[in-house]
Amino acid sequence: MLNILSTFEDSKNAMLKNQIEEILRKHGIKAQKAHIERLIKNIKPISEALTPVLLESIVLENLTIGESYFFRDIQTFEKLRKILKERPSWNILSIGCSRGEEVYSTAIVCNEAGVECSIKGIDVNFHRISQAKLGCYNFWSVRFLSKEQIEKYFNIVDGKYCVKEQYKTNIEFFQGNILDAGLSFFGKREKFDIIFIRRVLLYIDRIDIVIQKISTLLKDNGFLILGAGEYFPEVLEHFSPAFNDVGTFYRKISKKTEHPEIKTTKSKFFGKHRKLTEIERTKSEKTQEIEFAKLLKKTFEGMELEERIKLVEEYLSKKAYQKAYDIVKESCKKYQTNYLLWKYKTLIELELNDIENAKQSLQRALFLNSTDDEIWQLKHALDFRAKLKK
CATH class of the missing domain: 1.10.8 (Helicase, Ruva Protein; domain 3)
Structure with missing residues (x-):
């Protein structure tokens, strides 16, 4: 039985x-x-x-990812204020907009910059889109705002923080997938000046297809905005860093206007692999991405950290924990204030059953970023594992 x-x-x-x-x-x-x-x-x-x-x-x-808050990665919105000075009106798309915090944050910045903005938000999750349309939030979403900012941007209704009407003009939310063939809510020829896709590509299988789609939706010289700390080699097929620090802002480029250093880097990379057979290309796809990252490191300052994180994530996906640990352990010495490295170090030590070191790494991760939900999930997992070990 x-x-x-x-x-x-x-x-x-x-x-x-x-x-x-x-x-x-x-x-x-x-x-x-x-x-x-x-x-x-x-x-x-x-x-x-x-x-x-x-x-x-x-x-x-x-x-799917749902955690967000107003003005997440504040430096991104500081850069946004700079580029908004280029013209008086903007058409903006937020992909994976969740409950709408990013969309309304952008609307506030546009309002304060004195420019006209039409903003669309899209997310696959129906319930989050419904919340975004309502525009009312719990304290968690406004936790990093000052009292003055909360009073300026929100009306408090039944304990909820509701976005004021002046910041909800020309905003639309849609439930759907950016890769759907029949996106009826976009005009056939609608193009955007700015597309946000922050902390979404991490959850996508075919990043290259999404990047290609974004490129077609952007106007020439339009901007793509990623999340802080995100790096995907596929992006550089269609975009060039908009600021010297590489960072999160990328500008759409044509082959004619492509940054000469990027062009040279790509030429070296693709020339090296041009003679590979289709089978060899498939087998070496991940290796090529890593090689590409190494070449780009020589072109732009600050690329080394992203390259290390990308490699750690690659080993983690293959459950090659010891290889990942060798990299992350050394990287934590060099980049002592990067919370993501300490988070990964905690995760790997947990997988390797190194509880004591995991506890120390977790303390450092929490000190550097106590707002990351995944770090708190690691704490619960670590506490549970520690109880079992007693």
Whole structure:
């Protein structure tokens, strides 16, 4: 009897896993195995009552990024103020806009800069889009704003912080996937001056396709804005850093106007691999990305940190924890104030069952960035592992 029940449970888990993975493929989203397994465990008791539509909603709610807050990565909005001086009106798109904090932050900056902005936000999650349209938030979303800023930008209604109407002009929100063929809410020829896609590409399977799509949606010399600390070699196929620090702002380029140093770097990289067969290209895809990053490091200052993080993430995806640890341990000595490195160091030490060192790394990560939800999740996991070890 126990064997029969066990087989039934395994079959049920497998069916749910297949359904979830199909939904993720449909939206071009990738998710960690541990997150999928946790979701299956949570929804299995109600799986019989789940319709396909409800299951899809649950998957998108739990396996896509949703955490945000007003003026996240404040330096990004400081740079935005600079480029807004270039012209009097802007058409802006926010991809993966979540509950709308990024869209309204941008609207506030446009308002204060005295320029006209039309802003669209798109997200695959219906519930987040509904919240974005409402424009009312808990304190968590405004936690980094001063009292004066809160009073200036929000009306407090029933304990919620509701964006004032003057900052909601010319804003639209849409539920959908940027890769959908029939994006009916965009005009056939609509082009954008600025596209935000911050902390979204980390969850996308085919980054190259998304970047190509963004390039077609941007006007010539339009701006692409990534999240702080994000680096993807695919971006440099269509964009060039807009500021000397590389950072988060990229400007769309044509082959004629491409930065000469980037052009030389690409020429070296692609020339080296031109003679590879299709099979060899497929097998060496990740190696090529790493080589590309190394070449770019020689072109721009400050690229070394991003290259290390990219390599650590690559090893983590392959569960090559010791290789990842060798890199992150040395990197933490060189970049002692980078919270992301300390977060990864904690994760790897946890995977290697090095509890004591993981505790020390976690303390450093929390000190450097106590607002990162993933660090607090690591703390819970570490506390649980420490109890088991006693």
